[in-house]
Amino acid sequence: MNKDDPNAERYITIARACLKAINDTAEHSGSREEKIQAVYQAIDSAFQAEFSEYRQSVAIMATVLERIASGQLDADSAADLARKTLDQQPETTRNALMH
Secondary structure, three states: OOOOOOOHHHHHHHHHHHHHHHHHHHHOOOOHHHHHHHHHHHHHHHHHHHHHHHHHHHHHHHHHHHHHHOOOOOHHHHHHHHHHHHHHOOHHHOOOOOO
C-alpha cells in the first residue's frame, strides 16, 4: 500500500490488530476455531473503530440532506446549512477515498 494512500493509516491499524490477535491466540490454549474467532473479532473491532468517524459524518449529512430536501429552507439557508455541515466534517473524511 502506498504511503500517500488516504487509507494507509487505517489499513496499518487494522493489520496491527490482526497480527496482535494472531500472536495472542498462539500463546493461549484453546481450539483452532476459538483462535480463528478471536482473530475475526479483532478484525471486526479494528474495522469498526476505524470507520466510526465516517459513519457519524454520514449520519449527520443524511440528516442535513433530509432537512434541505424537505423544502422548508430557502436556497440561501439550504446552502448555508450545507456549508456549515461540511465545515464541521472531520479532516479524515474530507477528500479521502474509501475502499
